[in-house]
Amino acid sequence: MSPRLRTFAGFGITALLLFAVAPLVLGDFRLGLLAKYLCFAIVAVGIGLAWGRGGMLALGQGVFFGLGGYAMAMHLKLADAGPGELPDFMTLYGQLDALPWWWAPFANPVFALLATVLLPMLVALLLGLLIFRRRVRGAYFAILSQALAAAFAILLIGQQGTTGGTNGLTDIQGFFGYDLNDPVNRRMIYFIIATALLLMLLAAWQLMRSRYGELLVAVRDAEERVRFLGYDPANVKLVAYVVAAGMAGLAGALFVPAVGIISPALIGVVPSIEFVIGVAVGGRASLAGPAIGAIAVAWAKTALSERVPSAWTYFEGLLFVLPIVFLPGGIASLVRLRRRRTAEAPAAPALEKVPS
């Protein structure tokens, strides 16, 4: 099979699994969980692009996930409250008489939907311009993005009256007029998320196999050389970073109707690291690896904690350590390994050196 054909077959099988097999096999509860995992997978596709292909260890994707999630949740809370009314927590904790000015535009569904993706992208663009132009990279970039996640979480916690504080925005009842209590509607949300994941995979695949994708890998492996060839590595990185942020925002927005909550606990340092761990376990440089890794890690977390509620964190830790020590290329490299054994030349740009 040619690599192209194999990719199409991969997409076909994934679509079949997501749209036909999963809804038939899984009950409402498990399908809801899968919807949540798929949201993490969407974030992972973006990180795969920025980190696996671009060499930018984005340890602060929680920020963009949170921006998307809060944008969506703010609209849904306003829609639940009804026109002219305040969301429940504001009167409870904030004792506000009027909606804060920065909440007001989110009452408009079109604005809110656009904001879920464009707001994270805008923030990433501004940050990226500052960071990449100053040639901040490697560990410094990772630390910076991490600090940003911590700062954002603290900011949200401090503004209890207008953001819900540590509780976040909870108790979301409807999704654009559809009642989220109805299992049929929850199924619909699942299909929307599955479609979004496939589209994001498609977009990432397009980017990876384009000339831009090759340039991105070149910047990852030898930034100075690319610069001497006449390209501006800052712009190349910026595109990947902004796209990854947009994907994280979209995932956050879809996470809200699927799970019914967005809180600072989902966007701080720990969840941001967990996103990256999923990508590392799956294999960061491949197309499907990050998504598979994110789903596998999230699924393992649920399964282990249900089996051994008091000791599952040890197993989870083991799960992270083992692949990184024995399988640095992640789950995706298993496929490549097998392919190499069957004496076919590896076509995908394998990640030999590990840039941080």
Added chain:
Amino acid sequence: MFKNRVATALVALSAVTALTACGAKTADTAGSAPAGGGAAVDTSGPTVKVGLLNSLSGTMAISEVTVRDAIQLAVEEINTAGGVLGKQLTAVSEDGASDWPTFAEKAQKLISQDKVAAVFGCWTSSSRKAVKPVFEKNKALLFYPVQYEGLEQSPYIFYTGATTNQQIVPALDYLKSTGKTSVYLVGSDYVFPRTANKIIKAYAAANGMKVLGEDYAPLGSTEFSTIVNKVKASGASAVFNTLNGDSNVAFFKEYKSAGLTAESMPVVSVSIAEEEVKSIGTQYLAGQLTAWNYYQTTEGAANERFVKAYKAKYGADKPTSDPMEAAYTSVYLWKAMAEKAGSFDIEKVKAAANAGGITYEAPEGLVTVDGATQHVFKTARIGKIGSDGLIEEVWNSGEPVKPDPYLKSYSWATGLS
């Protein structure tokens, strides 16, 4: 070409699924509720399941594991005594992992996979807020055993810990009666301290008390030199402490090294129970005040029995505390409700409780469920921490205080809810 066809197919596929999968709209209120009275409780076998939802990992584990242990003790005792309505109880324990969305996920799992008759657990307000819609949507029961900031009354939650008028307001009354005219507020940065301090400020304004400062530290923070210096400089006559967990260790160490003592400027804490006293160290805490509804030293035969049973099961060095007692009591209260209803059916159990008259001779004394608010009548108790790590009661409200989660009976609290 081929690629475009894949994309078109995908979009078409999603459009079709989205169209066919249109359920109830938010506008049609009728028909959106699941059929029947409430969540299906599995009563087919000789046993009936109950859910235990506590953080067994993460920052809250140290506190929540003790609550889980207390619930398990109650379940075992009930089973030994013949179960509930002739059925033995099976406890299904899940780990909320100190993470709010995980709490919501596990609550859903207990309800729809295990079909439990009731769930006992949660500690932080955030975890309760996360699971509240899950219990309301599925019409299932949660028993919440921890003192909290009030301003809530879900039809599917029973609150067996204190609300503000059973803990914070009595603590303020006590400070006022002992001649303290000014307080400094120190708390962790989350919902409970911020809401509690709002109430304290309203109380102070109406009672001629001065609030000289208000500071929040991030959860888990251990840097307190600035805050303690500000507290010292303020010259307040008392400190009201709503810090949680590890932060207390650092705060009280700093407090002592700044030369502040329980005599010169007493600290009233609302989140330090016997378990926490042990980990903070009595050398820092001796003489300081706490506000709860139960202490290990509370007198009465019911408490002697509870302390003895707990120590026999988990070890002689394990103290019992207020949230543990409230959790233990909540299982017995649910049993009383089910027996009064003569059924495990959630709506019937609820109706039995709402009709009033559910009581239990708890370790803290006789508790009664208030049918209207689904909170519990509790005696408020101020305690002084002793050098042996136990807390001795110095004042109590004399009789169980009627729960008032929205502080409706207090004129100074009108603007709060």
